[in-house]
Amino acid sequence: MNRARLFLPVTVFGILAVVLLLGFTLRDPKLLPSALLGKPFPAFDLPVLTGAPGERASRSSLLGEIRLVNVWATWCPTCLAEHGELVRIRRETGLSIVGINYKDDSSQARAWLREYGDPYDFNVVDANGDLGVDLGVYGAPETFLVDAGGVIRYKHVGDVNRSVWDGEFAPRIAALGDSNKGEGGKAE
């Protein structure tokens, strides 16, 4: 009976290993779960971080343009690391970037944007992380590529740096632009 107790650690470890294996193989963390790829961006209705009092944004605010939707928070060091790249993308390519300020303190978030620059067209405040759950946000930062029809085309987990931009986003955005011209907005 005492002997059985000594096998408790290996049992717990076994469960842990299975969880890790599932977590690891069910999904490559850098890839979008197929459930969301090609699906419309989830509906939301949330306050705007730097807007007039009472101003809100919804899914329709995303339509009409190819956008990056970037999930970030001031408590996330990686977000700071990627922030400069977002500022650069905005400045050099003019691409629209929308922020989801995720489980964060809004006054700190506004201070952050004042301090480090604001590459976002607008930010929505996802204080409880509800939109994050709908989006399957795994941890900040995450960045979604959303086409003009509001359909999610790509997702990147982790920071957007120069090589991620050059290798993952820029080609897809170029392709989206081409197909929109060629096929008349298939995304709709």
Added chain:
Amino acid sequence: MIVELGHFATILALGMAAGLAIVGYSSATNVNWYRLAGVLAFAQFAAVGLGFGALVYAFVTSDFSVLYVTENSNTALPWYYQVSAVWGGHEGSFLLWTLMLAAWTWAVSLAGARVPREIQGRVLGTLGLLNAGFLLFLLSVSSPFERLIGGPAEGADLNPLLQDFGQIVHPPMLYLGYVGFAVAFAFAVAALLSRRLDAVWARWTRPWANVAWAFLTVGIALGSWWAYYELGWGGWWFWDPVENASFMPWLAGTALIHSLAVTEKRGAFKSWTVFLAIAAFSLSLLGAFIVRSGVLTSVHAFAVDPERGLYLLAFLVVAVGGALVLYGLRAPAIRARAQYWGLSRELMLLCNNMLLVLALAVILIYTLYPVAYEALTAGEKSSIGPPYYNRAFVPLALLLAAVLAAMPVSRWRRTPVVLFRNIGLMLLVALALGVLLPLVLGGAIAVGAMLAVGLGLWIAMTHAADVRKRRRSLTRSYLGMVTAHLGFAVSLIGIGVTSEFSHVVDARMDVGDSVTLNGIEYRLNRVERVSGPNYTADRVEFTTGTGVTLYPEKRHYPARDQVMTEAGIAPGFLGDLYITLGERLPDGSWGVRINDKPLVRWVWLGALLMGFGAILAITDPRYRRLAKRAHRTATSAPMSGGAQPATP
């Protein structure tokens, strides 16, 4: 050519590690094989050292035909960052990891004269087996020696975040700690295999556990300090998955070095101690998996490769699963009859262990919760932020402090109640000071800081009183313990005060503007353009009303087209002033964030004291006398020598 030689030496090292595993396990029965194990341990270290040296050479000569060099270095990088860039990416840092394991293995082989051959052979065999696994991983899926056909003329440069003194010292220290727990792990496996789990076993293991713990403590503190000044927003701990990955083995290791004390002195807690020895290294491995598999995202995450993740997971299952099965089969199942009563020192150390393991369990569950949640709900996701961690961890840390403060008066087996009366009075004084000091100096009521200061002072008082009482019979191991405990108190006070009494203000400032924060006036004097070896920067000069000058910078690194903020910090024993620059606004003014951070240095100072105390404890002549008594020779290496080969 040099790089190929290094690659070849690393392949040889794999052979030697595998050989060491075979020879080590076989040497229990054959004395010649045993001698060979010592030779192989050295040869393995030399071979990995050559591999590592070749990579360093490729970096300092900017050999961009090597892929790994191209990805992580640049000709404009100063030489010391070129060297530290060797461990700036996944492949090279893993080579450093194997080098350190080889160094530990060699050290064990040198210091092993006092350990029976059967145990020593199995310890070396286990270490060889582990390093064989790591080297195979390195050579098969993450080789830093890959060549590029027609390499570029210039490299991509080291990530600017890593171009820092912190990158030079933090990873090596941390890895020495992580990998150092492999020695305690190997001793645990050897003891289980040899069915030799007793107080003597604890005495062999203890110095190794202490050294590894000291390195890990200092490594974590360096990482925290680095994050503080480099990430540029004054935080020093983020409960980031990778920080947790280093903190979990630290908690297990802390429990281990205390549990080892009970096993050595009282022969109790045997199964528990051996379990902790396995757990500390297992958690180091888990950390390696978390960082390198991409299963969790973090600021520290390396480039993700599914092959690597699967290999590491398989390795984790074999090494940890194997050790735990062995534990289930061989650990002493019969509980030692209770030999302690009431508030004995055993009971206090048991409380210490329970609190540490509880904290560990909470952090483990929180860290893996997002992974588990996703696995169990087939794709749904969730995440946990710092407030969750603080809510669970802070009360546990305060309870631990209370137990620690009462420790000096406790006695083995049974503590006379009268001894607790003296420290009760000290508690009242300490808590009164704890309430008054923050109130008077900080001007606010903050329960967390008051408890931290009060308990920290209580620890200092009870330990000081005990040192005074024992002043005629102070041993180094006792002084080491006291130093480490005072270090804990210093960190505790620092964390409590800086968390609750820091001030921050965001302002828009132009040349000549002033801002006042917490009674100190900060004036922006001038802005100048400066250039570093591989960046250009705007440097802003601030002076304070108290005559301090600070120079925060905004740097631009052209190789990666990256902008970095370099904080301007005026460090002080009683507190830091800390300024970071935001964006330059269109009208030429600057977004500025000004912090003052009282006692923030104490957080790391305490950790240094803890590490120093752990090392001091094992220089106790007691360990050397033991060595001599066992073998009647003067040639046994002192235990403090264990860390030397790996220390730069």
